[in-house]
Amino acid sequence: MQTGAIIIGDELLSGKRQDKHMATLIRLLAARGMKLGWVEYVGDDPARITASLARAFAGDDLVFSFGGIGATPDDHTRACAAEALGLPLEVHPEARALIEGRFGAEAYPHRINMGNFPIGSRLIPNPVNQMAGFSHGHVHFVPGFPSMAWPMVEWVLDTFYPHLRNDQPDVEANIIAVNAREGDLITLMQTFAERYPALRLSSLPNFGNDAIPQMHIEFGFSGQPALVQMAMSEFRKALQEMGYELREK
DSSP: OOEEEEEEOHHHHTTSSOOOHHHHHHHHHHTTTOOEEEEEEEOSOHHHHHHHHHHHHHSSSEEEEESOOSSSTTOOHHHHHHHHHTOOEEEOHHHHHHHHHHHGGGGTTTGGGGGEEETTOEEEOOTTTOOOEEEETTEEEEOSOHHHHHHHHHHHHHHHOGGGOOSSOOEEEEEEEETOOHHHHHHHHHHHHHHOTTSEEEEEEESOOSSOOSOEEEEEEEESHHHHHHHHHHHHHHHHHTTOEEEEO
C-alpha cells in the first residue's frame, strides 16, 4: 500500500498560496517510517476532482485529500466524493450533533452542509473547531487549513494504520562521480538495478556548480539499510576501478 495525496484548490494553481501540505505529509509519514508515493494537485473543477477521487477509491493506496470540505460554493469535494462513489450525500448524525452543538440555530441552512458526507462515511475528529473530516475506505478527507489538517492526518495514521508503521525505515546513500556522463554508465547502472531489485537506484547529473565545478553525477541507492550499504560499497568499488574521482555526498 502506497500513500498518496490529492491537494485541491485554485489558489494553489494560481500561485496565490503556496502548498504546505506535501512537505508536512512527508514529515509525518517519515516519523512513522513511511513515505509518500504520489501527489496530485487539482483545481476547483468538479469534473477533475471527481475523476481524481474515482481513481483513489478504485485503487488500494492510502490517500489523503486536502481541501474543499467547507460550506462555501467553491467547496466541491464532498459532492465529488459522493459522485465518484455512486452514493448519495447524507448528514452524518454525529456531525449533525457537533455542528448544532457549536452553532445552534445558525447551523442552518448552510453550516450543516459541512456534515453532509457520502453514506457510510466515518468521521475524522477536528481538534481545532470540531468540524469533522471524513473517511470512506482508504481515502481520507481533511480541510485545507494546515492547523486542522495535519493533526487530523496524524489521527488517521495512528488510529487506522499502525500496522503500516515501519520501525526500520528505508535509508538513502549517495556518492558523486566527477567528470562522469550518464551515457557511459548506463550498463553499470543496469547491472546494479538487476542485482538489487529491492533497491531504488537514482542518477542525478549536474553540469557543475560552486562546490564541484566539473560535470558530475550524484548516484543514490535507497532501501533497507543493510542492502543499501552492500550495494553502495560494490558500486563505489566499480566506479573506482573505472577511474572516476569520487566525492562523498
